[in-house]
Amino acid sequence: MGNGKTIATLTQVVLLVSTTTLSAQVSRRAELGRTEKLRILVDKVMQRHERWFTKEWMVEATAGAGFNVYSPRSGYERLDEVRQVAAWCEKHSIYYMPWMRGSLDVPARAKADGRRLLWSSGNEQPLWSPNSDEFWEWMRRYIVQYAEMSKTHPHLIGVFLDFENYAVGKERNLYSLSYDDLILGQFAQAKGVERPKLELAGRKAWLEQQGLHGEFEAFQVNLWRSRCLALRQEVDKHSPSFQFCIYPGLETPFIIKAAFPGWATEAAPVIFGDVWTYGRPSTFLPQKESLEGNKRKLLSGMKAAEESRIPFLYTGGIDPVVRGADPEFSGKNAVMISETSHGYWVFYEGPDYTKDDHKEYWKWFTWANTNITRGNLAAWREPRTTPENWKLTILDMVKDPATLVAPEVTAKTVSYPRVMMREQNILVVAGKKGQPVEIVLRNQRLAHYESLLVWELRGPGMKPIASGSIDSDKTGAVSFTPEMDGVYFLGASAGSCLFSVVSSNTPIALHAGExxxxxxxxxxxxxxxxxxxxxxxxxxxxxxxxxxxxxxxxxxxxxxxxxxxxxxxxxxxxxxxxxxxxxxxxxxxxxxxxxxxxxxxxxxxxxxxxxxxxxxxxxxxxxxxxx
Missing domain, CATH: 2.60.120.380 (Jelly Rolls)
Structure with a gap:
């Protein structure tokens, strides 16, 4: 009798501990994005080091740096690996979302006429239409299996869906209305109208001429919405708390009108992965102004989501490969985003795992996660500790500078017609020994972006001579006196903004060698x-x-x-x-x-x-x- 009581007591203790542990897991999971900020790593750096397979050390490193969700860029279709990664995440006390594209390529030999994505311009991409069974059956096959797995692997909490358009012929991100035969045929049949044979580029115009375009749009959106709701319902049979993380946020009609309302529930709010905070609003905007600009963009995106009154969590993205997203800026950006929203996510690409750039980014993301978990959300306002190092790489592209002969220098100032340049460009400058040069440049804002116009001047032989900057929406002069006759090169960039040449008292040209x-x-x-x-x-x-x-x-x-x-x-x-x-x-x-x-x-x-x-x-x- 005594042994039986002891066994019964031990069993009760084990059950109590198991129940308590599971309850703690569920409780912590429910706090993600609420009392615990989301800190999501989409990994392309460590995975690349292991030939695009996930290994346990990656999960351990991610957890050690303070992230709470791991999403490997490859492997969504390898279901045994998905189970294994979920188990590793549970072991290391973080969560897991498989990453998959929100688009499906059409195989080269597939019989897909009339079922490919077709833009209003007539541009047909090699992607299955969002109206096709092929697209929805593929998405359902994996996502429903993830939801089913999550019952036995509770650290698998959702799926990270990437709706960026990567296919040949990209126009915009996915999806806008498609004008494929499949949806046009269904619509015509529903309306009882005869559809003539139409050129690909003439379909939208025909619908508008018939006064049917508004109804066509509603018909297609309703189809998307019903498909999204059906997928949500299947997922709920296995895991009502299973979440959809959507990148690139509230950007396309498909996401705004179908995926967001169809996949969001009180138990499983949609998580948005915003892209507008990836780096600086413009390459050469100083850190303080860049972080404040990103904060404004984040608040604007969140406001649009809030107005929908649909359950959501909002995260701002960071991408080290974006120019201006240096390690310290990215770390400070992560804290700012977390103070402003429900957390942040990193599309971790660019650094090499074996080199110092990875160590620097990892150090600053660890710094960010430490401050976030401690509630020190004002840390992003701390002064910059590493030099910003504005550097123009464009001048390194000049090949054989001695192959050009300059026209005559007359010292006459000439005003030029406005030609607007983007990103980094090079001006070719004629120099005459002892003759002062003045080139007037205009730095122009683009939409809500602003940036310094950063310039660097090099002489014959590409020897650096001078450098400087011009404030946003301002005009400034590049002035110097050549020490020798010859051709000089002026590299300039206004980042995401625009710049133009206003005037010059020496001949100049736009470099088009690269x-x-x-x-x-x-x-x-x-x-x-x-x-x-x-x-x-x-x-x-x-x-x-x-x-x-x-x-x-x-x-x-x-x-x-x-x-x-x-x-x-x-x-x-x-x-x-x-x-x-x-x-x-x-x-x-x-x-x-x-x-x-x-x-x-x-x-x-x-x-x-x-x-x-x-x-x-x-x-x-x-x-x-x-x-």
């Missing part, structure tokens, strides 16, 4: 074609849903050629015959293409040409004579 990046275009830019060049190639590229067209003019002013990118062909390498006009001064116009929007674009000149595009023909730089 990548000249503009926003919109230029009415006319001039360049030299050497006598020995029979033909040359122009390299054009658009961006997303933005295209560009270049018209080419011979020395006599006649248009002799034209090339443009399209929504399906984002990059174009176009050969131009020089013919009898070799040796003359040519020009080109950068303008709007026949389709798409006209904003960001890049241009590169053939290596056979002097890499300089001048604002006026008198300022054209020529190639050095061959010895």
């Amino acid at each position: 990548r000249l990046r503009l926003i919109q275009g230029a009415d006319r830019l001039y360049f030299s074609v050497p006598k020995n060049v029979e033909k040359f190639t122009l390299y054009l590229s658009g961006s997303g849903g933005e295209t560009v067209k270049v018209n080419v003019y011979a020395p006599d002013g006649r248009q002799v050629d034209s090339a443009q990118t399209t929504l399906k062909q984002r990059k174009v390498d176009h050969a131009v015959s020089a013919g009898e006009h070799a040796g003359g001064i040519w020009s080109l116009q950068i303008t709007r293409g026949d389709e798409g929007d006209f904003e960001d674009n890049t241009l590169r000149l053939d290596a056979a040409l002097p890499p300089a595009l001048s604002f006026i023909p008198e300022h054209v730089f020529r190639a050095s004579p061959k010895e």
Whole structure:
């Protein structure tokens, strides 16, 4: 009898301890994003070191740095590995969300006509339409299994869904309305209307002409919403607390109108992974102003979510690969985000696990997590401890600087037509010994972004001469007196903002030997074609849903050629015959293409040409004579 009582008592103790432990796990899980800030690591650095497989040491390191959720970038489809990672996370007292894309590629040989994602522009991408069974069955297959696993692996708390558009032909993130045959056919049948055979680019216009576009939009959104609700209901059968983490936040119609209301419940609020805090609002904006700018953007995003009155948790993202997101800034950014929202997440890419950059980022994320868990959420306001080190890398791209011959320097000041440059660009500058140079630049804000315009001047031989900066929305001068005749190079960047050349008292040109990046275009830019060049190639590229067209003019002013990118062909390498006009001064116009929007674009000149595009023909730089 005594032994029986002892066994019974031990059993009760074990059950009590097990129940207490499980209760503590459930209690802590329920506090994530509430009393305990979310600290999510999406890992591409450690996983890459192990050929994209997760190992226990990664989970242990993540927990040791103070993160409370681990999301490996690869392995969502390896279900045995998912179970193993969930077990490791439980062992190391953190939580786990498999990461998977919110899009499914169409295999090259698949019979998918009419079921691919089709944009209103007529651009069809090699992705299954969000209206297709293939897309939803694939998503359901994995997510429902995760939810079922979470019953026996309680540290598997949800799924991290990435709705960025990575496929060829990207226009925007996923999803806007699709105009594929599948949804158009379903809509026409529901409305009892006959659908004529339509070109891909003419479908939206036809719906608008028929007065049906509003109803078509509602029809498609309702289909998405019903699919999202059905998935939520299946998940709830296994785990009502299972959460969907959605990246890139409240950005697309699919997320706003279907995924958010369909996947959010009181027991499982949707977690938003905002992208607008990845780095500095602009590359060269100082840390204090950058953190304050990110805070404003975060509050704006949260306000939009709050107005929906749907349960949510909001996290701001950090990405070390973004320019300006140095280790200290990223650590301070993490604390600021956590003070402002329900926590932060890191898309951890860029550093090499075996090198010092990983150690530095890891040190600052550990610092951030320590301050967050201690409730020291004002730590982001502490003074900067490491130099900000503004550095222009663009000047390192100048090849063979001695191959250019400058035009005559007259000291006459010339005002130039406005050509807006993005990110880092190079100006080619003519220098005459003892003749003072003054180049006036304009730093212009873009939307809500602001940034310093940072510049660096190098002389013949690429020797550094001077550097400086111009405040946001201000005009400033780059002034120097050349110590020798020759060609000088002025690198400049306004980060995410814009800059232009207002005037100069010496000939200057835009360097197009690597990548000249503009926003919109230029009415006319001039360049030299050497006598020995029979033909040359122009390299054009658009961006997303933005295209560009270049018209080419011979020395006599006649248009002799034209090339443009399209929504399906984002990059174009176009050969131009020089013919009898070799040796003359040519020009080109950068303008709007026949389709798409006209904003960001890049241009590169053939290596056979002097890499300089001048604002006026008198300022054209020529190639050095061959010895």
